[in-house]
Amino acid sequence: MSEIRPIRWADGQLHLLDQTRLPAEETTVVVARYEEAVDAIREMRVRGAPAIGVTAAYAMAMAARRLADESRGQPGSQFMPLLEQAATRIKAARPTAVNLGWAVDRMLAVAASSGTPPEIAGRLLAEAEKIQTEDEAINRRMGEFGKDLMPDGGSVLTHCNTGALATSAFGTALGVIRAGWESGKRFDVFNTETRPWLQGARLTSWEFQKLGIPATLLVDSAAGMLMRQGRIGCVITGADRIAANGDTANKIGTYALAVLARENGIPFYVAAPTSTIDLGLPDGDGIEIEERAPEEVTRYGAVPTAPQGVAAVNPAFDVTPHRYITAIVTESGVASAPYAESLLLAVRSEK
Numbered sequence: 001m002s003e004i005r006p007i008r009w010a011d012g013q014l015h016l017l018d019q020t021r022l023p024a025e026e027t028t029v030v031v032a033r034y035e036e037a038v039d040a041i042r043e044m045r046v047r048g049a050p051a052i053g054v055t056a057a058y059a060m061a062m063a064a065r066r067l068a069d070e071s072r073g074q075p076g077s078q079f080m081p082l083l084e085q086a087a088t089r090i091k092a093a094r095p096t097a098v099n100l101g102w103a104v105d106r107m108l109a110v111a112a113s114s115g116t117p118p119e120i121a122g123r124l125l126a127e128a129e130k131i132q133t134e135d136e137a138i139n140r141r142m143g144e145f146g147k148d149l150m151p152d153g154g155s156v157l158t159h160c161n162t163g164a165l166a167t168s169a170f171g172t173a174l175g176v177i178r179a180g181w182e183s184g185k186r187f188d189v190f191n192t193e194t195r196p197w198l199q200g201a202r203l204t205s206w207e208f209q210k211l212g213i214p215a216t217l218l219v220d221s222a223a224g225m226l227m228r229q230g231r232i233g234c235v236i237t238g239a240d241r242i243a244a245n246g247d248t249a250n251k252i253g254t255y256a257l258a259v260l261a262r263e264n265g266i267p268f269y270v271a272a273p274t275s276t277i278d279l280g281l282p283d284g285d286g287i288e289i290e291e292r293a294p295e296e297v298t299r300y301g302a303v304p305t306a307p308q309g310v311a312a313v314n315p316a317f318d319v320t321p322h323r324y325i326t327a328i329v330t331e332s333g334v335a336s337a338p339y340a341e342s343l344l345l346a347v348r349s350e351k
Contacts, residue, residue, distance in 0.1 A: 155234075
């Protein structure tokens with residue numbers, strides 16, 4: 001099976017599989033400057049919390065390389081202040097995914113070590129490559145822990161895209177589904193369209209086809225009917241930020257699926273790396289929700305789908321209270337309530 005790897009560093013540049021062009025075109029965007037990486041994150045050419053974190057790490061490495069080049073023959077006292085300015089700009093690309101800030105802060109910690117600007121720039125590139133390698137290993141461990149939650153027979157529903165495209169490779173929630181399938185279990189798979197960007201229809205369906213896992217696409221609003229008919233055995237999604245108490249921010253529509261799952265007695269699982277857990281936030285009320293342009297709702301590409309001038313609200317994420325979540329799969333194992341205790345243990349075990 002050919003692995004999907006949407007992020008690649010080669011010849012001093014970052015190569016990103018442009019997710020805005022899938023599934024019609026498999027096009028690579030070549031990024032040489034950190035500002036271009038910020039644009040790629042904001043424009044959702046790269047997306048998914050772990051993939052955003054990896055891209056942000058490489059953005060920091062590119063910023064450091066440029067600053068090191070500019071500092072040759074000059075006093076290096078401005079290197080760190082200018083790198084911190086770049087870090088602030090990178091962090092602002094998308095506010096909800098905690099992996100973005102986590103990766104930037106990790107890179108800043110490496111940059112704070114002693115050395116000349118070129119030496120620091122070299123260490124930052126090595127750290128970005130390490131973050132990317134670690135991400136794939138983490139995802140595969142999540143798959144191993146989570147596969148036991150997948151049914152043998154029955155069905156699974158997933159939302160948005162949580163596969164290799166959202167990470168360095170393998171995926172989070174989709175990776176758990178894949179691990180269950182590759183372990184020999186057989187179950188029906190359903191995935192939502194995930195409006196308004198259609199990450200489920202465009203990206204998740206494409207990934208399942210690449211993996212050879214049969215999957216059925218459904219309109220977001222059809223999930224409740226299928227649950228009531230007994231056609232959904234469990235739900236598994238990813239996460240962009242998890243508060244200390246287990247409240248979870250994920251793609252808009254996740255909260256509705258969790259409530260519907262509870263109403264119909266269906267387990268609702270979340271799969272995410274410990275880097276997505278924000279122990280500094282006591283609960284989900286403190287999670288900043290990204291509000292995107294209304295044109296993403298009123299148009300599809302260049303085609304209007306609503307009357308001109310109509311008002312539209314377009315939150316990119318919502319927050320699912322922890323009481324609706326049956327378990328959270330991490331690379332440390334499967335966490336369950338009380339999450340304030342189990343998530344703390346999960347994070348500590350990875351340090």
